Amino acid sequence: MLDNNIQFSPEALNLVNKYIAKFPEGKQKSAVIAVLHLAQAELGGWLKPEIMDYVASLLNIKPIEVYEVATFYSQYYMKPVGKYVIEVCHTGPCWLRGADELIAYFENKLGIKKGQTTPDGMFTLKGVECLAACGTAPVFQCGMDYYENMDNEKVDFFLDKCRQENKVSRPYPVMN
Amino acid sequence: MGIKILTKDIDVPGIQNFQVYRSYGGYNSVEKALRMTPDEVVEEVKKSGLRGRGGAGFPTGMKWSFIDKKSGKPRHLVCNADESEPGTFKDRYLMSKNPHILIEGMITSSFALGANLSYIYVRGELMYVVNILQRAIDEAYANGFLGKNILGSGYDLELHVTCGAGAYICGEETALIESLEGKRGNPRIKPPFPAISGVWSNPTVVNNVESIAAVPYIVNNGGEEYAKIGIGKSTGTKLISASGHINKPGVYEIEMGVTVEEFIYSEEYCGGIWKGRKLKAVVAGGSSVPILPANLILKLANGEPRLMSYESLSDGGFATGTMLGSGGFIVFDETASIVHNLWNFERFYHHESCGQCSPCREGTGWVEKILHKFLDGHATMEDIDLVADVAKKIEGNTICPLGDAAAWPVASAIKHFRPEFEWYVTNPEEACKPGAYYTGDKLVLA
Amino acid sequence: MDLLKVTIDGIEIEVPAGTTILEAARKIGKNVPPAMCYYSKLEGSGGKCRTCIVKVSQGSTKDPRPMPKPVASCRTQVMDGMVVLNETSPEIMEARASVVEFLLINHPLDCPICDQAGECHLQDLGYAHGKQKTRYEFKRRTFDKIDIGPYVQLHMTRCILCYRCVFTCDQITNDRVHGVLNRGDSAEISTYIEKSIENDFSGNVIDVCPVGALTDKTFRFKNRVWFTKPVNAHRNCTTDKCSGKVQLWYKGNEVIRVTARKDQWGEVEEFICNTCRFEKKETTDWVIEGPAKVDNKSVIGQNHYELSYDKPVVPPKISLFADHPSFKDDSKFIN
Ligand SMILES: Cc1cc2nc3c(=O)[nH]c(=O)nc-3n(C[C@H](O)[C@H](O)[C@H](O)COP(=O)(O)O)c2cc1C
Ligand code: SF4
Numbered sequence A: 001m002l003d004n005n006i007q008f009s010p011e012a013l014n015l016v017n018k019y020i021a022k023f024p025e026g027k028q029k030s031a032v033i034a035v036l037h038l039a040q041a042e043l044g045g046w047l048k049p050e051i052m053d054y055v056a057s058l059l060n061i062k063p064i065e066v067y068e069v070a071t072f073y074s075q076y077y078m079k080p081v082g083k084y085v086i087e088v089c090h091t092g093p094c095w096l097r098g099a100d101e102l103i104a105y106f107e108n109k110l111g112i113k114k115g116q117t118t119p120d121g122m123f124t125l126k127g128v129e130c131l132a133a134c135g136t137a138p139v140f141q142c143g144m145d146y147y148e149n150m151d152n153e154k155v156d157f158f159l160d161k162c163r164q165e166n167k168v169s170r171p172y173p174v175m176n
Numbered sequence B: 001m002g003i004k005i006l007t008k009d010i011d012v013p014g015i016q017n018f019q020v021y022r023s024y025g026g027y028n029s030v031e032k033a034l035r036m037t038p039d040e041v042v043e044e045v046k047k048s049g050l051r052g053r054g055g056a057g058f059p060t061g062m063k064w065s066f067i068d069k070k071s072g073k074p075r076h077l078v079c080n081a082d083e084s085e086p087g088t089f090k091d092r093y094l095m096s097k098n099p100h101i102l103i104e105g106m107i108t109s110s111f112a113l114g115a116n117l118s119y120i121y122v123r124g125e126l127m128y129v130v131n132i133l134q135r136a137i138d139e140a141y142a143n144g145f146l147g148k149n150i151l152g153s154g155y156d157l158e159l160h161v162t163c164g165a166g167a168y169i170c171g172e173e174t175a176l177i178e179s180l181e182g183k184r185g186n187p188r189i190k191p192p193f194p195a196i197s198g199v200w201s202n203p204t205v206v207n208n209v210e211s212i213a214a215v216p217y218i219v220n221n222g223g224e225e226y227a228k229i230g231i232g233k234s235t236g237t238k239l240i241s242a243s244g245h246i247n248k249p250g251v252y253e254i255e256m257g258v259t260v261e262e263f264i265y266s267e268e269y270c271g272g273i274w275k276g277r278k279l280k281a282v283v284a285g286g287s288s289v290p291i292l293p294a295n296l297i298l299k300l301a302n303g304e305p306r307l308m309s310y311e312s313l314s315d316g317g318f319a320t321g322t323m324l325g326s327g328g329f330i331v332f333d334e335t336a337s338i339v340h341n342l343w344n345f346e347r348f349y350h351h352e353s354c355g356q357c358s359p360c361r362e363g364t365g366w367v368e369k370i371l372h373k374f375l376d377g378h379a380t381m382e383d384i385d386l387v388a389d390v391a392k393k394i395e396g397n398t399i400c401p402l403g404d405a406a407a408w409p410v411a412s413a414i415k416h417f418r419p420e421f422e423w424y425v426t427n428p429e430e431a432c433k434p435g436a437y438y439t440g441d442k443l444v445l446a
Numbered sequence C: 001m002d003l004l005k006v007t008i009d010g011i012e013i014e015v016p017a018g019t020t021i022l023e024a025a026r027k028i029g030k031n032v033p034p035a036m037c038y039y040s041k042l043e044g045s046g047g048k049c050r051t052c053i054v055k056v057s058q059g060s061t062k063d064p065r066p067m068p069k070p071v072a073s074c075r076t077q078v079m080d081g082m083v084v085l086n087e088t089s090p091e092i093m094e095a096r097a098s099v100v101e102f103l104l105i106n107h108p109l110d111c112p113i114c115d116q117a118g119e120c121h122l123q124d125l126g127y128a129h130g131k132q133k134t135r136y137e138f139k140r141r142t143f144d145k146i147d148i149g150p151y152v153q154l155h156m157t158r159c160i161l162c163y164r165c166v167f168t169c170d171q172i173t174n175d176r177v178h179g180v181l182n183r184g185d186s187a188e189i190s191t192y193i194e195k196s197i198e199n200d201f202s203g204n205v206i207d208v209c210p211v212g213a214l215t216d217k218t219f220r221f222k223n224r225v226w227f228t229k230p231v232n233a234h235r236n237c238t239t240d241k242c243s244g245k246v247q248l249w250y251k252g253n254e255v256i257r258v259t260a261r262k263d264q265w266g267e268v269e270e271f272i273c274n275t276c277r278f279e280k281k282e283t284t285d286w287v288i289e290g291p292a293k294v295d296n297k298s299v300i301g302q303n304h305y306e307l308s309y310d311k312p313v314v315p316p317k318i319s320l321f322a323d324h325p326s327f328k329d330d331s332k333f334i335n
C-alpha cells in the first residue's frame, strides 16, 4: 500500500543511505530503527501505516517487519501527537525530586492530562521511564534535547520558546 | 581526593575535540596496543581484574577470552550504551563530556578481540549523545585512528554508532543484539552465548561503556597498576550515579573501597541528606538491586562499615546485603514512601517487559496492580504476602534477568519494611494523604 | 555417532548429541514436560512459555555442578551424564503450576464456547497443574475477535504468545503478513492494518495454535470436538509440498472440518495446503483410510464424541474454571 505522496527529501534519503552503510551488505534491516526516527522527524511526527510501508520499501523488508519494530519501542508514535511531545520522566529517582509536581505544572499550564494533546496540536504530555538523568531531576525530554533541574520558571520559558518556533520536533541521528 | 581515571580530564575545556583530547595523552593506548599482540592486550585486561560495569560484574578479560576465534567468522565488539536502569546516568555523563575516551577504548578493545567491525549502541532517547559520538568517530577517522590500516599497523577497524528507540530491555545484551539487527528487543535464549553467536550469528562481545573506557588506562599503565587501585576483587575506580534525597546528586568516580558512610555524608561526594533530614534507605546499584534500610547499608551484619565494592555491598547475601549493580545509588530520606517507590519501580518493569515469556509478561503487571491497591487504600494483609509470592514465582523462571530484576525489589522492600506495608493496610486514610509518611517505631534512621 | 547418556526422573536414556532434554523425555515417553510454545517442526520455536522447565541437578559427568535456575527443557541440549528432575522435583512442579497460573490470569476461560475445547493444550495443562481458584482479581485483558482473511479467525484474548504461528508463516508459507506487535502484556498477534493471511499453507496456523486463538472459520456448525469423529483420509493433492494426508472430522455423515494429522505430542505430522483444508469437505473428495488413533488422554478418546447431540452434557475438565463468571452464564459469549 505505497502512497506516492510519502517521500523523503533528497537530504533525508542521503541520510538513509548513510544509516544503511553502517551495516554489512544485506544487513540493511539493521537501519530500520534510525530510519523510523528520521521518518517521524520528517514525515509528520508520527508513524502512519503508509510511512512504515514506505520505510519497508526503502529497506527492502516486509511491512510486518517494520510494524513489529515500530510498535515495540516507546519513542515511536503510532497515533498523531503534538508538534512537541513533552516526555517527563516519572521513574523513582525523579519522583523523589518532584516529577509529580512537574507533571502537575505542565497539566495545569497546558490544560491537559498526562497522555493527552492540546487541542491546537502543539503539545503532547507524556510520562516516560528513566531518561538516565536522575542526578539532575526532575527532567523531561523534547525532541533532541534534555531539560534538567526543572522548575516552573524554566517550564514557562520552554513553552514560550516552542510556541515561537512552532515546528515538529523529533530526534534522529545526524551525520555529515 | 581519590584517583581519577575516567573523569580525570572530563572538565578540560574542549576535551570533546580530538586535538584537545590527543594533547592530554588521548589515543596513546591505541599506539601502544598496536605494537603488542591482541593476546597480550587481553592478558593485561585479565591482570587488571576489571569487572564489567554494566551490572553483572563479570571479569572483562575472561569474557574476552571466550570469544570464538576458531570458526573464522568476523568478530564484533558492541558497546552497551543503552543505560536505562533507573538511577544510572554515568555512561551518559561520560560519553557526552568526553566521547573520545570511549572511542579510544573501542579501538584498543576491538584490536584485542580481533574485531574489524564494531558498534556503539546508544539508547534512542540519548540522540544528542549519538550525534556527539558520531562527530568524535568522524574525527578519529580523519586522524587515521579508524578505517583501513590504522597508523600503518595493518589493522582495520570500522566503528559506528547506532541507536535504539526506547526500550530498557535492549540493555540486556542479547536483546541489544536483536535490536542492532533491526528487530524487536526480545532477549535470545542462551546458549548459544554472544561470544559464539552474536550479531548476525558472528562471535560478539558486549561490554558496558564504563568497562571499555577503562581499557586505555589499563593498556597505558599495565594491568597490574590498575589492579593496585581499589580493594580485593573490586579493582580500579567506579562511576557512581548518585540521586535522590542528597545534597549533591551527580556522577562521582570513586576508588572502590570508600565507605558507604563517607560516600553519603562527605562533601567530596553526596554531601549528606538534603534538608537536614535523616537517611531511611538506599538502593545502591540501580533499581533492580535489593533496597537496604539505613542501618544495613552503612554497616555489615557484624557491625563493620560497609564499603563501596562488589564484595562488601553483597556481603550478607540478600538477607542483609545488596549488590553494586550498575552503581545507581538512590538515596531515600525519612519522608520517602518505600511502598510508593516500590509501586513506581514495578510500573517500570511492567512497562519494560518485552512480553516474550509468560512469568514476566503476566507477572510484572499483576505485581504492579496489587501494589497500586496500597496507594488506593484498598490493600489487605493478604496482599502483602500475595505480591511477595507472585514476585517469587517470576524470579528464576524467565528467559532473561529482567524477571529477577523485577522480583528482587519486591522481596527486599517487604523483608525490610514490612511494618510500613502493614501501616498502609491498617491506616489507609492516613497513609494515602499527600505528604504523609511512615514514622513507625520499627523504622531505623541514620 | 556419539551417544550421550541422560537421566530424567531416574530413567536413563542414550541420545545423539544435539538432542534437547524435552526430545529425550519424549523418547522415554514418560514424565514428558508439557510444551506450549516449542514445536519440533518449527525452527527457533520454544523457550518462551516456560511450562517445560526442569531442574538440572547435574550438568554433566565432566562438570557435575547443578544449573542454578530451572531451564527450558525444549531449548536445553543434553550433555553426557546430565541428570534432570522433572516430575520428581517438587520445586519444578510448583514452578510449573505458577507458570500455568500466569498463563491463565489473563485468559478468558471461555472453554464452554471455545472451538478448541477438548483439544486445547492450555485446558489440559490447567487441569493437570492449575489451582482451583484464581488469585487474580483484576480485569482481564480483552481484544476484539477479528477475521484475518476468509478462512481464519483470530481470538487474541485467548492467545498465549507462543509465536508458533509466526514461525509457521515464516517457514512454511512464502509470505508473512502477521506478527507480534506491541510489547509486554500489550503484545498481540496482529496484521496491524487489516490484511488477510492468504496463501497456500496459511491454514496451518490453526493446527499449530495450542489454544483457541486461531480457528477455522469454515468449521461448519461450530461444533464441540467431542461430538465429532476423526477419520484418516488422503487425496492426490496437486499443491506443491502438500502431502494430502489429513484427518476428516465427521458429524454424522458430514465432514465438518479438515485438519492435518497430529502425533502423540499434538504436533502435525505433515503440513497441509489450504485447498485440502478448506475446500474439500465432501467424503467423495477423499480416500478414507479408517478411524484416526486418538490419544487416550484426550476428551475425544474418552468417548465423549459418542454422546448424542441433544443430551445435556457437562464439558469435561471444567472444574478448574468453576469459579469463573463465563461458566455460569455462557449465553452472552455465544454469537
Ligand atoms: C534487563 C537488563 C538491562 C540491562 N541494561 C544494561 C544497560 O543499560 N547497560 C549495560 O551496560 N548493561 C546492561 N545490562 C547488562 C548486559 O546484559 C551485559 O551484561 C553488559 O552490557 C555486559 O557488559 P559488562 O561486562 O561490561 O558489564 C542489562 C541487563 C539486563 C538483564
Ligand atoms: S524475562 Fe521479561 S524481558 Fe526477559 S525475556 Fe522474559 S518477558 Fe522478556
Ligand code: FES
Pocket (backbone or CB within 6 Å): A089, A090, A091, A092, A093, A094, A095, A129, A130, A131, A132, A133, A134, A135, A137, A139, B086, B087, B088
Ligand atoms: S529517574 Fe528520571 S532520569 Fe532517571
Ligand code: FES
Pocket (backbone or CB within 6 Å): C034, C035, C036, C037, C038, C046, C047, C048, C049, C050, C051, C052, C053, C072, C073, C074, C075
Ligand atoms: S515449550 Fe519450552 S518454553 Fe515453551
